[in-house]
Structure formats: structure tokens, C-alpha cells
Amino acid sequence: MTRRPLPAAFYARQTELVARELLGAVLECTVNGTRCRGRIVETEAYTGEEDLACHAAAGRTARTEVLYGPAGRAYVYFIYGMHWCVNAVTRRAGMPSAVLIRAVEPLEGIEAMRRRRHGRPDRELTNGPAKLCEAFGITGPRHHGASLISSPLRILEGEPVRDEDVAVTPRIGIVKAASDPLRWIVRSSAFVSGRRPRRDET
DNA sequence: TAAAGGATTTTCT
DNA sequence: GAAAATCCTTTAC
Numbered sequence: 555m556t557r558r559p560l561p562a563a564f565y566a567r568q569t570e571l572v573a574r575e576l577l578g579a580v581l582e583c584t585v586n587g588t589r590c591r592g593r594i595v596e597t598e599a600y601t602g603e604e605d606l607a608c609h610a611a612a613g614r615t616a617r618t619e620v621l622y623g624p625a626g627r628a629y630v631y632f633i634y635g636m637h638w639c640v641n642a643v644t645r646r647a648g649m650p651s652a653v654l655i656r657a658v659e660p661l662e663g664i665e666a667m668r669r670r671r672h673g674r675p676d677r678e679l680t681n682g683p684a685k686l687c688e689a690f691g692i693t694g695p696r697h698h699g700a701s702l703i704s705s706p707l708r709i710l711e712g713e714p715v716r717d718e719d720v721a722v723t724p725r726i727g728i729v730k731a732a733s734d735p736l737r738w739i740v741r742s743s744a745f746v747s748g749r750r751p752r753r754d755e756t
Numbered sequence: 757t758a759a760a761g762g763a764t765t766t767t768c769t
Numbered sequence: 770g771a772a773a774a775t776c777c778t779t780t781a782c
Contacts, residue, residue: 600774607774608774609767609774612767612768615767615768616767617766617768631766631774632766633765633766633773633774633775634775634776635766636763636775637775637776639775641774654774656774682775682776683774683775684774684775684776685775685776688776725774
């Protein structure tokens with residue numbers, strides 16, 4: 555199926571809106587000639603320096619440089635000594651914000667995903683932010699800072715998701731020091747309903 | 757089914 | 770030196 559990449563203007567908007575509208579879009583990553591695709595079903599907004607859970611709360615550093623750049627690029631970070639996670643940078647240069655891709659539903663390249671995920675059950679291939687990066691072969695060295703419009707890691711137009719199919723769930727206490735530690739995850743599919751909830755998720 | 761702990765390295769205090 | 774935008778296994782009920 556032919557799908558167009560979402561344009562830079564899509565990302566250059568309020569972060570929460572981008573998080574909502576990324577539901578239904580298609581994440582695509584081609585590594586060594588193998589293409590994987592998945593429908594985005596769970597996202598989370600990180601809104602800027604004032605958002606204490608956002609990496610930009612630490613200010614402009616080598617790590618957060620990409621967040622301060624233009625919208626529509628990939629912010630790929632390494633966490634807990636072993637996992638990669640991927641974000642879409644939003645708004646505009648100088649406004650450090652992004653949307654974390656928390657889960658996708660596999661559409662294409664499922665054999666490669668099973669291989670990279672060591673034969674885990676299909677439900678467990680991509681139902682978490684680090685799981686989907688492992689399944690798709692997304693890593694910082696390969697993809698950090700790359701354009702989501704033109705690089706081998708892209709986000710394509712999908713089918714819009716209706717409001718009645720979206721669940722918004724609070725996520726509490728992600729950062730201990732946060733004075734307003736209430737965040738939201740938006741979901742659009744039964745695919746992630748079987749995911750084990752986080753301790754800080756109700 | 758839920759809770760707890762370990763893995764493992766980067767990042768900032 | 771502590772914590773981290775997580776995942777997986779083990780243990781307990």
C-alpha cells in the first residue's frame with residue numbers, strides 16, 4: 555500500500571495534539587533491506603522544559619540537543635542501560651518537546667520482529683516503547699536525529715482514529731520531584747489492552 | 757494476578 | 770553517586 559509520509563507541518567503543532575493525531579499513523583523502519591511497519595496505538599506527550607518528566611527539564615545538553623531542533627525528527631534515547639525508545643520531535647526549534655511512541659500494532663515485517671524479539675508471542679512484539687524499538691531495529695546510532703519524513707525511519711499517513719476509540723489514561727508519579735506529576739497516555743486499540751500496566755498507571 | 761527485584765549504562769547532581 | 774520516559778523473571782498469594 556502506498557502511503558505518504560506525514561509532513562513537517564504535522565509535527566510543528568501543540569505536542570498533545572500531535573500525540574493524539576499520531577494514533578492510527580504508520581511507523582516504518584527499513585534496516586538492511588527489511589521493512590517493518592506498524593500502526594501507532596499508544597503515545598505520550600512531553601511538552602517542554604517546564605514538564606519535569608521531559609528530558610528537556612534538564613536544559614539544553616548534548617543529550618537533549620535534538621529536542622531543541624526542528625519538528626519532525628527522531629529523538630532516540632537509551633535508558634536503563636539496555637533499551638532504546640523513539641520520539642517524534644514537535645513544535646519548532648527552541649521549543650524542546652516530543653511525543654514518545656509507546657506501542658504499535660504490527661502490520662508488515664512480522665517475521666523480522668519475531669526474530670529480533672527472540673520468538674516472543676506476537677502480542678508482546680511491539681506493545682511497549684522499548685519493545686517496538688527492538689522489534690523494528692531502531693537504535694540511537696542508526697536513527698537519533700534523523701528526519702521522520704525522509705530517512706529509513708519514517709511515519710506515514712494512516713487511517714484516522716475516532717474520538718470514541720481513544721482512551722486517555724492518567725500516569726502518575728513518573729518523576730518524583732514533579733509538582734504536577736499527572737501525565738496522560740493516549741491509546742486507540744485493543745492491541746495494548748493486554749499489556750501489563752505500569753505501577754504508576756491506574 | 758500482583759508485586760518485587762535485577763539487568764546495565766548513560767546522564768546529571 | 771543516584772536515578773532513569775523499561776522489560777523480564779521470579780516469588781508470593
